[in-house]
Structures are given as C-alpha cells and as structure tokens.
Amino acid sequence: MSSDEVLLSASGVSKRFNVGSRGLLGGRLQLSAVDNVSLEIKKGETLGLVGESGCGKSSLARCLTRLYDVDEGTITFDGRDITNLGRRQMQPLRSEMQMIFQDPYGSLNPRRRVGSIIGDALAIHGNRGKGTRRQQVQELMEIVGLNPEHYNRYPADFSGGQRQRIGIARALALKPKLIVCDEPVSALDVSIQAQVINLLQDLQREFDLTYLFISHDLSVVQHISDRIAVMYLGRIVESGPVEEVFTASSHPYTRALLSAKPIADPRAAEQRDRIVLAGDLPSPISPPSGCRFHPRCPKAEQDCVTVVPTLEILRGAGPDAQRVECLHPLEADQDLSSFTPSIADTIIGADAAATGSREVAS
Amino acid sequence: MRTLPLAGPRAESAQGTGIRGVGWLAGGVAAALGIFFVVSSPTLGGVRACLVVWLVTWCAWAVLIRPRVDVQDDVIVLIGSVRDVRIPAARVDAVRVRAYLELVVGRRRYTSAAVGFRPSSLARGHADLARGLVSEGGRREVESATAYAAEYLRSVVAQARERGGEAPPITSSVAWIPLGSLIVLVLAAVAAFSL
C-alpha cells in the first residue's frame, strides 16, 4: 500500500531543553529529550512510535513538524530541508503537515464554536477549496461522522470521541500529506477508541495520508502501523516492520515491553514468560552512561556501561530494514528472563550488593 | 568517556530571580552611585563616598553573585564568597538540597548557598519536580532548576562511583580575586579617611 518514496526523513536529530542558570553548574544543566534519532516515513505509510512516558516521543513529533527548533541533525520533508526554516518559510508547509492531539478536553478551545475551530486552517491559509468556508467545514464534519447542524455548538456539548473527530476534521481541512497523531486515542474508552481508529484508517485510504502514530499502547500501535519504532529515554532502540519487531524483537527493552503489556486473553497471558523489569525510568536530566538501558537490562555486560551503541541494521535493507541499538541483541528464540546481569551497578545488581550508592539517591 | 551534556545558551539562576536578582540590582546601583559621586565632585569627600559605596558592591557580588556550583570532570567545585572547595564526586555520600545545597562526605557536610530552594517554594512542593515527575518535553523544567541541579549532581556522583578508582583528596583553596579586591578596597578606604 505504501510506495517506496520517502515523505519525511530525519537523521541525527537531537533536542535539548535548557534548565537552570548560567551560574548553576556553568549553565550546563540540560534535559536531553531527543538524542541522535534517525528515521524515515514513506508516503502513504503509518509509522508507529511507541515508548513509555518521558521517553521523548512527543518531543520528537514536535521536532519533526518544527513546532520545536532542532538542536542537531537535519529533517527533510517532501524532498526539502526544513531543519532551520524560519516561521515565514515554514508557513506554506504548515498546511501539508498537521497534528492530532491526545486530550479531547485540552485540544479544543472551550470558548470558541466548533465550526470556527475546524475552519481555522482555511482562515489562516486562505480558502482554496470549492464553496464557502462554512460549506467546506460542514462537509468535513460529515466526513468525520459529526452532525453538520452542530456547526455553532461549543466543545463542551460533545463527548470525548466526538471531540477527537473535531480535532481530526481540523487537521484534515487543507488535505495535508502527513498527519502526526500524538496519542489520539489514549484518553478514550476502548469501544470509542475502535471507532476513531477505523475512521483514521479509512481517511488514510481515501485521502492518501501518511501517519506518524504515537502511543504508549502497544496493541493499538501493532494494529494500525506498517512499521514501528521503539523509543527509550530519547533514543530509538529498535525499529522495523511490525511483524518482525513484534514476533522477533531483539532489543531487551522491546522484549520486556511486549511481555509487560497486559493481554485480554487469560490463557495466552499465562503461557508467555513474564519479564518484570526492575527499577524506574531514570531521570532524563542525566541519562546513564553507555547504553541508556543498562541499569535495568537483565543481560547488561561491562561494555554496555561504557560504549554508546548505535542503531545498526539487523535484517533487511533500506527503510524496511529491522534496526536495533544494542551491543548484544537477543536472538528470536532466546528467553530474556533466563539472563542475569554481569555488572554490579544495575538496579537488580544493586539489591544484591547493598552498597552505599543508594544513599546517593536521597 | 562520559557523555557530558553540552553547555546551554539561555539560563535562569537556581535560587530563582529573587536572591540573585537583588545581588545584581544592588551591586549595579552601588557601583553606578560610586562612579557618580566621584564624577560629580572629584574631591577627597567624593572619593571617600565612592569607596564606601563600592564596599557595598563588593558585598553584593561576593555573597550573592559569585557563589555557584560547578562540575569539572568528576570533581564538584563549590565556589563560595572567598573560598573554593573541590570535592571529587566519588567521595560524596549524599546530596541533599533544602534551603541550600549539602554534600555529605562521611561525617562532614560541605554546603553552598548558590543552590537551594526558597522556603516558600519548598512549601509549595517544587522539590517534587526532580524525581519521576519530569513531564516529557521538559515543559515544566524552568519551574525548578534547583531540583534538576540536585538530580544532576546525584547522577555525577553515581557515575563517578560506578567508575571506581582512587578519588583524589578534597582540597579547599582561597579565591584570590574576591579576597584581593576586598583588601585593596579596605586599604584605599582607610587611606582616604585618614588623609
């Protein structure tokens, strides 16, 4: 379904947020939200971006659409380098890439009528379609399954699912090429979630859209994406076609994430081996050295503490290759729970050797 | 090879603009006043007034602006008013921040007033922002730079201990610039008033 032509590609993209004063630690305090990320999105494809909260997936999305300025790396969209474009040059491109947001109550201005919200894009970029703005907006409302007569109502009168449809209609107004969906269904109940996912897939087919679909819910991402990238603490640790990543994941974090996901099937849940990762997500203010996952990784070794791994091709070639960022990737058949880390300072290790280091965390 | 995050361009002071802001304002006003006095009446009296006011500038600079905390390859440097203390990170047992920063080494506590929460922000729970509460994209980071400073120091200490190896002793040295300038000012003032 997706041609091989690349719509958006990012190479070595990093984004850091400044924290603290020049007087404090020589102004060196930084929150590295996105660290050296490279990825490609093919035209008409859905790339799933999955990871736990605080892993940088929202920041990456805002860097790719240039809502945030990028500190390093280059981003090309539809063949043009948009890394350092100013607000003026970005303006025409804005109509070609749009965003859908997570919070149905936060993403719509409570004090404006639904019709004017959806018509925003037309008002800003000029009405290029046929018919008056009102007609176009009502047609959009029809397409996303809303009752056009509700043109003058306020967001407060709509349910969560309907509000997300309003957000989709707003993004669809200028028929963009790329839509970045930042956790569009996470705040919805399961039954409503399915309606919105079906709508997104139908719109993709009908308007030949390309999606960057961000979520922390693995089953949703598995269903809707063609390719998938897994993020941990600002870096992409594994990427590739959905089938391969879900059946033969080779990064320990992906494997642990897949096993931790609760499945609504009791018998299947009992058969799979449960890997429960110890410890919590480290603070992004000062990521662990070497491989960022080493403090929680069951098969961490000495070189994981010092050497910083890079995203290497494991299988296949080109955009559809399966890539992993690990010095000792897992084989498909290896069982992660059978490993014990060989370095002292992992959290798992720390329990055994009750060194004073814990006191440091006070 | 430790990935030291790159220096950032824009920043705000850890203690918020309150304390340090007063330092800059008072220091600046006092310095300008001193120059104004000398310029407006280049007599002995003018010089005397200027020296007294410049003592205030020195005070503002040495107590509120100069003190800060710096990290140079695994050594935490507590830059004080007149004294700098260099503490190898591996030796630190605990990093605590309340009204000011406290590095616990064995039974001794090394403190720095450059990093700390104002009591009102402590009571409003800004210390929460350090652990586990970081919102993605760093949107809330500006609210509690101090919480981040503590978190960063803790990670510096943790990574230093992880590498092990023999840690150099703690050294404290006198900072000659502030002390020197103080002595010069005092001598000049004494001279001016005795003439």
Place this chain on the structure above:
Amino acid sequence: MIRFIFVRLITGLLVVFLVSVATFLMFFAAPNDVARTMAGKAATPETIALINHRLGLDQPLWHQYGHFIWRALHGDLGYDYYHQRSVVSIIKGAAPVSLSIAFGAAILWMILGVGSGIISAVRPRSFMDRALNVLALIFYSMPTFVLGSMLLFFLYFKLTSAGHAWFPAAGYVPWFGKPDPSNPQHGFWPWMHHLILPWVTLALVTAAAYTRFTRGSMLEVLSEDYIRTARAKGISERRVVFRHALRSALTPVVTQFGIDLAILAGGTVVTEQLFGMHGLGWNSLTAITNQDLPVIVGILLVVSVFVVVANFLVDLIYAVLDPRVRLY
C-alpha cells in the same frame, strides 16, 4: 543554618540600601522646592537661599547622601524641617503606636478570619457558612474609616452620653516607658483600653478578607486526593480537617499574613487619623503633605526594615509549619 541566615541578612541589608537610594533620589533629587513651601507665600529669594543653605540642600548630592548615610549609621536620621525634632525621636515615638495597633489587630483578625474561614469551609452551604459569608462580605465592603466612625459614634459618643464611658475617645496611651507629663495615664490596661476600638476596626475589615481567602484555600485542599485517602484510612473527620487539610491550606495564608503585617506595621494612616493616634502612618501623612523630606525618608526606611524582617519571619513560620522546609 548560620549560612542561610547570613545570606538572608546580607540580602535584607541590600534591600534596605536599595530603598534608601530610591527614596533619597525620589525626594532629594526630585525637583521640588521645600524652601519655598517653608518660607511661605511672601518669600524673597534671599530667605529661600538662606533656608536651603541651612538645611544643606545646596551641597552636592553626594555630600548630602554621604552625610545622610553616615549619620543614619550612627542612629541620626536628621531633623524635620519645621520643628527641628530629630527624625529618630519622631520614629521612636510613633513606632510603638503603629506596632501595637498592627500586632493587636493581627492577632484578632487571624483568629476571626482563619477561624471563620475553616468553619464555613468544613460545612459548606450550611447556615453558618452563608451567615459567615454575608458578614465577611459586609465588613469586606466597609472602608475602615466608615466602620471606625460608626464604632466611635455608637460605642463612644452615645454610650458616654448615656452615662457609662466604656470606651475612651481617642489618643494613644503608652504601655511602659517614662510617663508623658501631658498624658497622666499609662500602663497596660489604659493602653489596651484605648486600643480596643482601633483593633476592632482594623481587625474586622482585614478578617473579612482572610475569611474569604481561607475558605477558598480550605475548599481547594479539601477536594485533594490525599484528603480522600486520609478518610479511607479511617481517621476521624476532625483530625482529617485539622491535621491534614489545614496544614496545606495555611501555606498561602501565612504568605499573605507576612505581607499584610509588614505593611500595616508601617503605619495605618486611616485608623491612626480616625482615632487620633500619632503613629508612623499619621506622621508620614503629615510629613508628605508638608513635604518634610527627612521624616518621609526615615519612615520609609523603617518600613522597609519591617518588610524584610517580616519576610524572614514568614520563612521561619514555613519551616515550623511544613517539615519539608528544613532550613538546617
């Protein structure tokens, strides 16, 4: 702990220094002609020049400021223009008046305001809540001088003319210190007796604001998740309200109390004018209207010291109220 106090001390001193520079510039450097107002309408240029010289206004600015600071450090804030009284003596006379008004009223309004705020927050929409709310609104809308006049009229005038003088007219009676020949009374009871009306006037108006403020803060905290957890732990409702809710709700109230106390201690112009008490407020009013510069600068300096001290006290109260705020 000493480090923290040392830094706050220096900061406080620098703030007072800034205030002194600001007030000095605002008054001495500002283009106003004190000598002319003093010399009166039919002033000849010579008399004005003589006055200026005597007051030292013709000296270079630095000289004036240098002397001003030098003498201030020695406890001499100069002399007021009209009666040659030393500013320090004026302040020594006025400060106890303002302080006693402010602190007495403070105790009263905290008890009334915070107390009624808690009661009406704990039982929302009850009769008590509505009654306290209306009362708070009435007193909140009552300017101090209207309430003061009414109290004076009814409690003083009507009562004394009806035979029992429970409340005194006006004027301040010192509690201790050398008795002032013109004013025979002094000692604790006469002092308090004369202060009741100003205390009540000031306290009622400010308490009204604190009732609404505390109620809002308490309601906010009572809807927090950790209050529901406290109830789920099977703790008595009284303990939930006083140990859990009140502790968090008091933080903003304490901040506001620190600011209000400092400003009021600097002189409540209206109350002092109404009750004829020559406190800092009354003195600053007369000083401003007569452009009596040294007095104004002196009082503003004293008020800025009060504000700095008050902020420091508020920080200490935080440390006592909230264990997270450890200053040591």
Place this chain on the structure above:
Amino acid sequence: MVLLHVTDLNVSFDTDDGVVKAVRGISFDVDRGKTLGIVGESGSGKSVSTQTLAGLTRGARVSGSAQFDGLDLIKASPSQRRSVLGRKIGMIFQDPLTSLHPAYRVGAQIVETIRAHDRSISKRAARLRAIELLGMVGIPFPSERVDEFPHQFSGGMRQRVMIAMAMALDPTLLIADEPTTALDVTVQAQVLELMRKVQAEFGTAIILITHDLGVIADVADDVAVMYAGTIVERAPRDEIFYQPHHPYTEGLLDSMPGRVERGQPLRPVKGSPPSLIDLPPGCPFAPRCPYRFDRCDQEVPVLQTVFGDEQHQSACFLPTEIEERKALREQLVEKGGIR
C-alpha cells in the same frame, strides 16, 4: 465464604441539569481471598459504587445494603464505618502522585493509620511495623526511606507505599480503584505482581476496578461488567473472555485491537454511552446493541443465570442456552452486522 454482600445499591447526585443516577441497583458478592474485577468504561459508575461503600462520596443519595463482617456499610454510622475503614478495608487509588499527603513523611502516614485504630501500639513499634511493611512491598532500604517525603519517590514506588499503608492492619478486603492506570506498562506489571503476592501471602480479598480488560485477565478471579450504572454481566474470568453472553461484553472484547488481523478494520461498539440523567426506556444498551429487538426497548432486563451455571449471570433477553446464543453470534458475524 462470602466476605462482602452488596444488594440493590443505588447512588444518585442532584446537578444543575437534573438528577444523575450514577449507580442504578447493583448487587454483587466478594469471596474471602478472591479477586473481583469490576470493569466498565468511564461513566459506568464503577468507581462511585465502591467509594460509596467506603462512605467517601459526598452529597449523594444512597440506598441499598452492603453486609460486610456483620455490619451494613451503607446504614452504618460514621464512627462504625471509621472503625472498619483502614483496619478491615484497605483502599488504594488511581493517581499515586496526589494520593499521599505531600507534607508528611511516608512512615508517619503509615504510623497514623496503625495508631488511628489501635492506640495501644507505641509510636516506636508502629514505626518498626511501617518499615516492615515498606520492605514487604519491595521498597529498597526501607529503614532509611521510611523518613523520606512522598516527592522523593517515583510513581511506581508511591503506589507501593499506598499498598503498604492499605495493608498496615492486615485488612480482609482491599479496594483498588484503577491502581495501574496512571503508571507505565513496565511499572504496571510490577504493581500487579505485588498485588498477587499480597493476596497469596495474606489471603486478602481484592476488588479491582479498571477499564483495561488486560489487567482483568491478569489478576481477577471473578468479573463484573458494568454499563450505565448497572451490572450487565457477572461470571468467572475465563467465561467472560471465552463465553460472553451479554452483547456489551462481547462488543468490548471485539473492539480490542488484538482481536483482528492487522489489515482488517476493528469491530467497534457503535454510538456512545447514554446520558445518566434521562435514560432511554428498556435496556440501556439497546441503542448500541447489534441484536436489538422490540422487547429490549420496552422492558428493563434483570440479572439472570445463563448457560446453566449460576456463577454466570447476564442482564439480557437473549436465549440463555449456549448453542442458541452461539448460533445467534454466527448469524451476526456472517451478516457482517458487527461491521
């Protein structure tokens, strides 16, 4: 052995727009040492019902009864209820970041629970018990961390502290209101495993409230499915997942992304939940039900035994024999009615 027996619980609130009937007559039992999973979407009344049992809902009109250990929680006086809460019934809530008091040390909050019910225990003894509890729930270095403040713990750790606090007096029932919703997947797994360990070790019955069917499959023994304020189906876990009777349960399972091959569209439940102020006549799920027929709009269905197993009850007029129900299901799938 039945620990909690709830019959005909009704809860309603007066609002500007009318009376919201949040819970409309639900009845369920909780057995000792077992876990009852209550699953439902937002607005189904799952949280309101359990919080009403604990007397935590304010300004609501409540009726019905809830027998727990010889005491009717609904009609109990505040002091009676307080003697049970914290001692016999422990509770943990959804958002660990705001459920602990920010200005009290973690240990002090646990000691407060212990001493609120048993004054005879000294502060020192209670503090030791708190350290023991923190160790039991897997917090490293408990003897040092007992004196730390909640903001020094991460989300997952705080939820462990909540569990330690709830288990302080060895309650017989633990009510968990969406305990893992605010946590990340990896931390969620840790908390669920801890709850299983606690039940195994102390035989505590658990009521687990969640909207996530995966969590139910992971932990629950029995399941109650709630919709628009009523229980529409109640059965042991495996029957709910593999032999659902009520169309809503079936619809919920169908709409899960895992149930369909990747290329195919999902099978959502059409429409959206009804407003709890003016409910449609008859079965509340009728407007969204693919099997809808005229009786559904006239009569309100009541929980009745289905498939011959009195453990399995469903409030629906569809045939109660397995074969007939399965046949209807097949017709629906062929007709593509579920599309």
Place this chain on the structure above:
Amino acid sequence: MSATPATAPPTAPKTTIVARGPWALAWRRFRKDKVALIAAAVMAVIILVAIFAPLINSALGQDPNYQDQVNGLDVNGLPLGPSGAHWLGTDALGRDVFARLVYGARISIGIGILSTGIAVAVGVVLGLLAGYFRGIVDVIIARLLDVVLALPVVLAAVALVAVFGQSPLVTVLVLAFFSWATMARIVRGQVISLREREFIEAARSLGASSTRIMFVELLPNLVMPIIIYFSLLVPVNIVTNAVLAFLGLGIPVPTADWGGMISDAEAGGLYQQAWWLVFFPGGVLVLTTLAFNLLGDGIRDALDPRIERLLRK
C-alpha cells in the same frame, strides 16, 4: 478501496441537553442566584442616579453647592436634621445632604469605574504580553508587578497626590496605577497556564501567528476573569478614592464627594451632634461597595462554577 465516503457515519447521539454556549449556561446559573440579582438591581439604581444627578437635583430644586446659611442652619448655626425640606438634613455650610449625595454618586462611581477601566485595559495588555512572550519582557513586567504590589497603597497614593496636586484626573490615574498591577498579575497567570494547553499548540501547528493566537485563542478565555475582576476592583477603587478624600487629598473641596462629606463631618467632631452627616454618606458608600462585591461574587460563581464543583466532589 472504493471511493465511498468513510464508514457509514454512526448517527451522532442526539444530545439530550439542549445546545448552550458557555454564556447561556452562565446566565442560567446567574439568574438562579437571587442575592446577585438584588445586588445588580441596587447597582443599576445607583448608576442611574449618578448619570441623571443634575436632572434629579433640578427636579427637587436642590443645588448641591448652594450654601443656604439662612434656613439651612438652625438658630445657633448647627446643621439641621432630616426633615421635610431636607430629606437627609443639611451639612455644616447649610447645603442639602441628599443633593450632595446624589451628585457625589456621580463623582465616586464615575472615578471608580473610570480608574478601573484604565487599570483593566493596561493590565490585560501587559499581562498578555508578559504571559505569552515570557523571556525578558516577562521578567521586567513581573518585577514591576512585585514592586507596585508591595507598595503601601494609601501612603504611596498620598505621596503621588501630594507631588502631582489634587484633581480628579490625578486621582483617577493614581487609583489606576495600583489596580492595573492586580489585573496584570491575574491575566499573566492565566496566560501562562493557557499557553501550555494543547489547543494553543494546535493553533501553532496550523501556522497561526502570535497575534492571532493572542487575540483569537487567548483573549476569549480571558474575558471571564476580566469581567470578574472588573466588578471586584471597582469597589476597591471607590473606597480608596473615599480614603483619599477622607485624608483631605481627594477632589478639590466644593464638589460633593462621599469620602469628602465624611471627612468634613469628622472635622471637629461635628458628627457627634450631626450623626446624619456620617451615617448617610457612609451608609451609601458601604451599600454601593457591597452591591459591587456581591455582583462580582455572583458573576464569578456563574462564570466559573469551580466552587460548586469543589463542593460536590
């Protein structure tokens, strides 16, 4: 895939609650609040009196400044109590108290509303700029706010009036000087929190310019706090104006002003004999302030029923 429109759009559920915008909702809640309605009525009357003051005075044949020494005072020169001729009695100079009150309304309320208007306008603009652009703009304005809000209002007002002289214009500007800071701080707080909301980020992703975001997205959300604090700031300014008048620094003497009337009555303890000289102006002043405050509370509860939500939780 066929080009048929997306899945047969499921019929959007007929929302049972009739469609209402936030304003209609607010009006419905406000109508139910009887206390606020009474306050609104009282305020309307007072404002009408202020507007038509000259009309009312001429209709009753009273002139607020006409000093009728002859029959305005009793035999030994003391003011007359309330009577048929002078409904609310006369003051020390024989002027009719009722006429002065009616005319005084125009001054007191006029100044109150005018100064609040200026303060709100300045406060909203600066608050919006500081909150939206942050950076240096925000630091400067925020520090300015701290200084202005820390000043003792009465003393500083007295100082400013003493320096710039007494006139209605100066009084209005002085009152505006203090209340703009309150308004700016509230607007700045709102903008800082609104700015983080997703619908602002959505506007940015659509390519909306800063001005469009400030006026199309942010301003409608600020209308509510602006109305609430406008109605709460007016009484504060009325009272401060009365305090200035009371201290003899308000509007120059002859023109009638409530604060001035009370201050005249205070002089020499005149009020002990002529109680009505304090009672009526004071009473009217309190009534007006109470009406505004009650109205402010009513509007806030109607527009922002947070308190209700808190109570119900």
